[in-house]
Amino acid sequence: MSNCYHCDLPNPEGSGSDHTPRYHTLVLGERRAFCCPGCVAVAESIVSSGLSSYYQERDSSSPTAALPEALEDLLRFDHPAAQSDFVHREGRYACTELSLENVSCAACAWLIERRLTQEHSVAQASVNLSNHRLRLVWDDSQRPLSSLLKVLETVGYRARPFQADTHAAQLKREARTQLIRVALAGLGTMQAMMYGLGLYIGAFQGISDEYRDYLRWISGVVATPVFFYAGWPFYRAAVNALKARSLTMDVPVSIALIFAYTASWYATVTQSGETYFDSVCMFIFFLQTSRYLELKARQHAGETAASLMLMEPRLAQRRLADGQWQTVASDDLLPGDVILIRAGESVPCDARVLHGSSSVSEAFITGEPLPVNKQPGADLLGGSINGEQVLEAEVTRVGQESVLATLQQLLARALSEKPLIAQKADRMAHFFVARVLVLAVLTYVGWQFVDPSHAFWAVLAVLVATCPCALSLATPAALTAATHTLARESFLLTRGHVLDTLAAATHVVFDKTGTLTTAQLIVKKLDTQALPREQVLSLLAGLEAGSAHPIAQAITALAQQEHAVATPFNEPPSQIAGSGVSASHEGFIYRLGHARFACAESSATHESALTLYLTRQALHAENTPRVVLACITLEDQLRPEALPVIQALRERGLQTYLMSGDHSAVPQQVAEALGIDHCQGAMTPQEKQQAIEKLQASGAIVVMVGDGVNDAPSLGQAHLGIAMGSGTDLAQTTADAVLLGDRLPALLPAFRMADRTAHIIQQNLRWAVGYNLAILPPAALGFVPPWLAALGMSLSSLVVVINALRLRQRQ
Numbered sequence: 150m151s152n153c154y155h156c157d158l159p160n161p162e163g164s165g166s167d168h169t170p171r172y173h174t175l176v177l178g179e180r181r182a183f184c185c186p187g188c189v190a191v192a193e194s195i196v197s198s199g200l201s202s203y204y205q206e207r208d209s210s211s212p213t214a215a216l217p218e219a220l221e222d223l224l225r226f227d228h229p230a231a232q233s234d235f236v237h238r239e240g241r242y243a244c245t246e247l248s249l250e251n252v253s254c255a256a257c258a259w260l261i262e263r264r265l266t267q268e269h270s271v272a273q274a275s276v277n278l279s280n281h282r283l284r285l286v287w288d289d290s291q292r293p294l295s296s297l298l299k300v301l302e303t304v305g306y307r308a309r310p311f312q313a314d315t316h317a318a319q320l321k322r323e324a325r326t327q328l329i330r331v332a333l334a335g336l337g338t339m340q341a342m343m344y345g346l347g348l349y350i351g352a353f354q355g356i357s358d359e360y361r362d363y364l365r366w367i368s369g370v371v372a373t374p375v376f377f378y379a380g381w382p383f384y385r386a387a388v389n390a391l392k393a394r395s396l397t398m399d400v401p402v403s404i405a406l407i408f409a410y411t412a413s414w415y416a417t418v419t420q421s422g423e424t425y426f427d428s429v430c431m432f433i434f435f436l437q438t439s440r441y442l443e444l445k446a447r448q449h450a451g452e453t454a455a456s457l458m459l460m461e462p463r464l465a466q467r468r469l470a471d472g473q474w475q476t477v478a479s480d481d482l483l484p485g486d487v488i489l490i491r492a493g494e495s496v497p498c499d500a501r502v503l504h505g506s507s508s509v510s511e512a513f514i515t516g517e518p519l520p521v522n523k524q525p526g527a528d529l530l531g532g533s534i535n536g537e538q539v540l541e542a543e544v545t546r547v548g549q550e551s552v553l554a555t556l557q558q559l560l561a562r563a564l565s566e567k568p569l570i571a572q573k574a575d576r577m578a579h580f581f582v583a584r585v586l587v588l589a590v591l592t593y594v595g596w597q598f599v600d601p602s603h604a605f606w607a608v609l610a611v612l613v614a615t616c617p618c619a620l621s622l623a624t625p626a627a628l629t630a631a632t633h634t635l636a637r638e639s640f641l642l643t644r645g646h647v648l649d650t651l652a653a654a655t656h657v658v659f660d661k662t663g664t665l666t667t668a669q670l671i672v673k674k675l676d677t678q679a680l681p682r683e684q685v686l687s688l689l690a691g692l693e694a695g696s697a698h699p700i701a702q703a704i705t706a707l708a709q710q711e712h713a714v715a716t717p718f719n720e721p722p723s724q725i726a727g728s729g730v731s732a733s734h735e736g737f738i739y740r741l742g743h744a745r746f747a748c749a750e751s752s753a754t755h756e757s758a759l760t761l762y763l764t765r766q767a768l769h770a771e772n773t774p775r776v777v778l779a780c781i782t783l784e785d786q787l788r789p790e791a792l793p794v795i796q797a798l799r800e801r802g803l804q805t806y807l808m809s810g811d812h813s814a815v816p817q818q819v820a821e822a823l824g825i826d827h828c829q830g831a832m833t834p835q836e837k838q839q840a841i842e843k844l845q846a847s848g849a850i851v852v853m854v855g856d857g858v859n860d861a862p863s864l865g866q867a868h869l870g871i872a873m874g875s876g877t878d879l880a881q882t883t884a885d886a887v888l889l890g891d892r893l894p895a896l897l898p899a900f901r902m903a904d905r906t907a908h909i910i911q912q913n914l915r916w917a918v919g920y921n922l923a924i925l926p927p928a929a930l931g932f933v934p935p936w937l938a939a940l941g942m943s944l945s946s947l948v949v950v951i952n953a954l955r956l957r958q959r960q
Contacts, residue, residue, distance in 0.1 A: 386399040
């Protein structure tokens, strides 16, 4: 009987007559026998990861034999216990968020998506270039996660489960490395251009051979570290693209750089031909600078990135079998556990109230400031804040099953859908790259029939002259200039497609609270009856003394403003969750709250949620009528700049929408006051996302403006999401742009800048394409020497940059 092929332990005999081992799998082209399912699983992971040579190179076969180091590092991500923290289910598929390394541009994102989708087990692979995250959906019954991570590493990209702290540190490391490359390329460009100027002048006025050779050697020495270190990302990306049998912009860039550098050294050593060391340095400097500025813009969002699950508290009070309470980690809670939630504490997970009554703030999910009354049987959402009373609750959902986790998954799904504009840009880039390479080959073949000695130099002139430097800089240079200008206007872009989308926008959707309003309640109107206003304010201040409720803060602020002294009640006021407060004083009982509570009227159901009553009733005389002393109307104050902003947007021909989670009549009132075209209230985050998706299905280009976690799925679903500067970290990270200082009027210069940027980009593209088409025939026919082609390429790039810099001027 043979031993296990993996660990060399004896194999158990099978049940058949031939007593063959029961566990088998195919390794190195042959069916191997194994002792247990565990060894089979490890062997299958090794084979699927492309590391079958491990079995040929290992020194020993034993249960403790070392696995391949690369696979041993990846296999730990296949363990169910480890995956419970970062993998959730979508039907029969597993879904996870991964942090990516070595991603520098849209071509990298395209390559990663294409390579993974070639695997049959992968249902979806979507890269979010703004934060270097990959959303992966795959059938884990067909293939383990470790093998897919290995596939990525074979094309040059490292992926690991997303963690907010390590992800932000990774982005900082990439930015620091990129800055060093830019600095080196900049220094090299200045030195190489200084020596190159002498060579250019010498080409016209004459220069002795010894001085020419000296300048060439010095230029080559200066250009070498720039070529190898600063230009390394282009060569790496080109190799990765060719491995995946695809063409990206880095392929012709790398070919041109390698040809120009090697040809320059050939000309220097043989003392013939021309050198292009200065062009190599300048080309690398321009492209690396552009990519660094784009990376910094994306990193601004990544620095504040925080996992949504961090909103849940890390500790909880769980009841033991003997009735005692034990402090445990919230991750250890299980459905059915009974937990204790004290006043002011966060709810550790989704639960159902068993005992107690309290007001619970769900502002993180609804975006509304008013707490919700929770009675026994009511559901609690993880992350919400308990108000006045202690609650006992039963755990219903934990981990990936909770509402917070579901919201996070909806957000990731919305972010993973690539805009149509980005897809068109990918197709244009691949079309352009392929044509440039074909033209270079045709030029070489043509010169073989005319003069083979000129073939290499003609091809080099074509590649250098038509090198996509100007075309590559046309869009990012304009976007970079516009980004800096808008940052001074308090409009911060975090993604490259923002201005394109603004220029094409047709619909603008606003959240209410914190976006069109200040999210701070104020007393709009105080009608007093039976008592003087000063005495009413004193009673109100006494009833709300010491309370941190938003309504109490608004009433207390008014009392302080009018210098009212709080009435000293006999006993502290009683808080009735979701209804109001009451207290007795000098033979009367005073009540402050909604009409149902304060006035005992069923008509309260028709009152606005922000209308309160102060009533008085004789103590121990429940049958006597309650006297209304005051009617208080509160409102969330509109931003004074909201009206002119909405009017300006409508003048541009944009359709305006208000989507709010507020269940009262306030959203409709706000819409009417601002002249918003369409309004809908009482919407959940999912309903907002679905409404935006419906607009998009009808052909609308949607811009969403919001501030809270509840707006995150909508911000991700919209073609363009804009977050308020005071909004949550998640909203800002999700959004494509941030309004610094909550300056809503910054939307208007952003739209104007979008129009200007689109115009400048079109000019740059026309110039870049026109120059390439104009220079191509003479370069291919040999009328343009490579040095002149390099100079023309540099001037073409300079024209694009100077034209883009016009966007730095405010208008």
